[in-house]
Amino acid sequence: MEMFSNANDFLIWVRGDAFNIALFILIIGIFIRVMEIFLLGRKKDFSEPRGTEWGPGLKNIVSRSVVDSGTFKRAPFIVIVGYIWHICFFIVLLFFVPHIELINAMLGLQWPGLPSQLVDAATVIAIVSLIAMLWHRLTHPVLKFLSTYEDYLVWFVTFLPLLTGYIAFHRMIDPYPLALGLHIFSVELLMVVFPFTKLMHAITLFIARWYTGAMMGRKGIES
Amino acid sequence: MSTPVLNITKGINALKEQIDAPTAAFFSSCVHCGLCAEACLFYTETNEPKYTPINKVEPLRRVWESEYTLLGKVKKILGLSKPVTDELLAEWEPLIYDGCTLCGRCSMVCPVGNDISGMIRKVREGMVASDHAPEGLIGASTRAVKIGSPMGIRLKALQAQIKHIEKDTGLTIPIDVEGADYMALLSSMEIINFPEYIESLAKIFKQANLSWTLSSEAFEATNSGIQIGSSDIARELIQRVVDGAEKLKVKYVISPECGHAFTAIRWDGPNLIGKTYPFKVVHILELLDELQQSGRLKTSGVEDKKLTFHDPCQIVRKGGVEAQPRRLLNQVATDFVEMSDAGKMNWCCGGGGGVSANERADEIRLKAFNRKKSQLEEVDVEVLVTACANCRLILEEGLEENNMDIPVVGLSELISEHLVEDGEKI
Numbered sequence: 140m141e142m143f144s145n146a147n148d149f150l151i152w153v154r155g156d157a158f159n160i161a162l163f164i165l166i167i168g169i170f171i172r173v174m175e176i177f178l179l180g181r182k183k184d185f186s187e188p189r190g191t192e193w194g195p196g197l198k199n200i201v202s203r204s205v206v207d208s209g210t211f212k213r214a215p216f217i218v219i220v221g222y223i224w225h226i227c228f229f230i231v232l233l234f235f236v237p238h239i240e241l242i243n244a245m246l247g248l249q250w251p252g253l254p255s256q257l258v259d260a261a262t263v264i265a266i267v268s269l270i271a272m273l274w275h276r277l278t279h280p281v282l283k284f285l286s287t288y289e290d291y292l293v294w295f296v297t298f299l300p301l302l303t304g305y306i307a308f309h310r311m312i313d314p315y316p317l318a319l320g321l322h323i324f325s326v327e328l329l330m331v332v333f334p335f336t337k338l339m340h341a342i343t344l345f346i347a348r349w350y351t352g353a354m355m356g357r358k359g360i361e362s
Numbered sequence: 363m364s365t366p367v368l369n370i371t372k373g374i375n376a377l378k379e380q381i382d383a384p385t386a387a388f389f390s391s392c393v394h395c396g397l398c399a400e401a402c403l404f405y406t407e408t409n410e411p412k413y414t415p416i417n418k419v420e421p422l423r424r425v426w427e428s429e430y431t432l433l434g435k436v437k438k439i440l441g442l443s444k445p446v447t448d449e450l451l452a453e454w455e456p457l458i459y460d461g462c463t464l465c466g467r468c469s470m471v472c473p474v475g476n477d478i479s480g481m482i483r484k485v486r487e488g489m490v491a492s493d494h495a496p497e498g499l500i501g502a503s504t505r506a507v508k509i510g511s512p513m514g515i516r517l518k519a520l521q522a523q524i525k526h527i528e529k530d531t532g533l534t535i536p537i538d539v540e541g542a543d544y545m546a547l548l549s550s551m552e553i554i555n556f557p558e559y560i561e562s563l564a565k566i567f568k569q570a571n572l573s574w575t576l577s578s579e580a581f582e583a584t585n586s587g588i589q590i591g592s593s594d595i596a597r598e599l600i601q602r603v604v605d606g607a608e609k610l611k612v613k614y615v616i617s618p619e620c621g622h623a624f625t626a627i628r629w630d631g632p633n634l635i636g637k638t639y640p641f642k643v644v645h646i647l648e649l650l651d652e653l654q655q656s657g658r659l660k661t662s663g664v665e666d667k668k669l670t671f672h673d674p675c676q677i678v679r680k681g682g683v684e685a686q687p688r689r690l691l692n693q694v695a696t697d698f699v700e701m702s703d704a705g706k707m708n709w710c711c712g713g714g715g716g717v718s719a720n721e722r723a724d725e726i727r728l729k730a731f732n733r734k735k736s737q738l739e740e741v742d743v744e745v746l747v748t749a750c751a752n753c754r755l756i757l758e759e760g761l762e763e764n765n766m767d768i769p770v771v772g773l774s775e776l777i778s779e780h781l782v783e784d785g786e787k788i
Contacts (some may be wrong), residue, residue, distance in 0.1 A: 176386040179430065185632035187642065189682055203475045206397070209703045210471050211399040218433030221395070221473070224435055242505050281396040284411035335433045340474055343390040349382035359627065359682035360706060 161327035168334025189359035199352020373492025460723035464715035486591020523729035539575035547583030551691035562778035580606025589716030621676030713756030731760035
């Protein structure tokens with residue numbers, strides 16, 4: 140790399156300027172996307188409500204995480220692997236001690252981490268489940284039909300931080316600053332792509348679930 | 363003269379008007395997981411991926427992306443966005459009208475909580491505006507506006523049926539009684555195919571000792587505007603009911619055993635006319651349940667045949683009337699069993715959302731009925747009860763097509779058969 144005379148320079152850059160740029164794009168991007176949604180508003184509903192909106196909306200945010208048994212029987216793979224992926228991903232993201240230290244340095248918040256062997260195992264499971272989901276996307280007729288380049292881009296930028304994190308943790312690239320730098324850089328890539336792709340679901344699903352739960356609550360349908 | 367260019371502009375504008383904050387949140391959240399396909403009987407019974415619910419809303423998604431997102435606007439300027447064309451809408455028309463009954467099952471299953479069927483309803487607005495609705499529904503809507511009924515039923519036909527019923531039963535069926543508490547609405551199908559419903563109403567009101575009436579100007583409950591997806595037509599039809607009810611100064615308007623009529627008059631109506639009603643809307647099952655709970659409706663005798671209840675989507679899943687039919691059935695039946703996925707997760711009969719009025723969809727509708735068929739085979743009942751005239755007709759046709767000998771009965775009719783008056787059955 141011409142830009143950097145050595146791996147240390149690269150690490151300093153990804154930890155400094157690059158991270159700030161990525162964080163800026165992430166925050167501004169999310170803000171714009173969320174405003175784009177809320178500014179559209181909702182028309183006033185004149186029908187006589189049978190129930191309330193707020194409670195059922197909040198309830199739906201939680202209850203939508205559980206699929207009905209009929210659908211589970213029809214599509215067990217996506218449900219099970221979907222759960223495994225999300226759980227392992229959050230274990231890795233939020234309970235790896237160095238991640239907590241970074242969050243603490245930035246926000247002043249901290250909580251106990253998990254043993255790194257456990258996080259390592261979660262990383263492997265997350266990687267395997269992502270590969271399984273990619274295989275599923277490439278072979279299942281419905282997913283193959285629905286998928287666009289964006290689905291694969293999103294898969295790729297999600298996969299990279301896990302792979303590079305695993306590589307860095309196991310010192311599989313020398314020198315270590317390069318391995319760590321690549322990991323942080325891949326996370327920055329994810330941060331930049333996040334607001335402009337369906338990765339946004341991590342935030343907007345709360346809005347979507349609330350709206351649908353509220354609509355159901357209004358009609359007296361249990362969510 | 364309308365041209366395709368003009369029509370597509372109208373269509374896109376109609377789609378733009380439909381996009382609100384929930385729609386934007388839904389499109390932002392979809393991760394293409396494909397679960398909605400598994401919730402849709404048009405996919406499960408055909409295995410054709412194009413029937414995946416979220417795929418059906420692609421025209422709306424394109425409008426949302428290019429008009430209401432920053433990246434989409436940039437893509438549009440750079441010529442990278444996929445436009446909504448007349449060809450696209452023509453291609454999507456059968457998916458929107460033949461391959462969707464607006465049953466709302468996908469909206470229950472979507473893990474990110476997207477109300478997909480609500481969005482499909484929105485796409486229909488764009489379809490109508492751009493001249494892409496099926497002949498059958500255009501015909502029904504035209505008849506509804508011009509004659510007052512999608513099936514072309516005039517007041518005279520209703521009066522003839524009333525005369526028959528009054529003569530056969532000695533009951534009176536009041537018309538245009540000002541100041542009555544309840545104004546009942548009917549669906550054309552009830553007038554022509556299932557006049558037993560009208561008779562049941564008369565028996566029920568007599569026993570409960572409530573004042574009721576039909577309106578000669580607003581007896582039709584169905585709303586083709588809701589089905590085809592034209593708010594303008596829907597509004598006009600709702601206004602007739604509102605005018606009729608206001609003229610007779612009733613306190614309640616009763617939605618009949620018809621699914622989409624309930625959605626139209628109960629939930630969509632006030633929003634179409636932009637104000638609250640001066641009366642309350644109740645579904646006949648809500649009224650029956652309330653009367654029974656308060657002891658004003660007494661039944662005697664029970665059905666001992668094994669029976670099950672087909673949940674009309676618009677009344678149960680999308681209307682919130684789920685417990686009432688069960689309480690009512692348990693009152694008059696000893697062997698009431700539930701189908702798998704019963705209640706708010708029930709499978710559609712295949713003929714809702716205007717599909718039954720669209721002859722082009724006949725073939726796929728019968729295919730989709732296989733879902734109901736296998737549900738019924740699991741429970742192996744002697745009688746099938748439902749609470750929607752359209753479901754009833756579709757179920758009868760599907761059962762006949764599959765050589766299944768199961769009679770289909772309306773719930774109100776079943777209850778009315780068990781009414782007692784002064785210790786005697788009516």
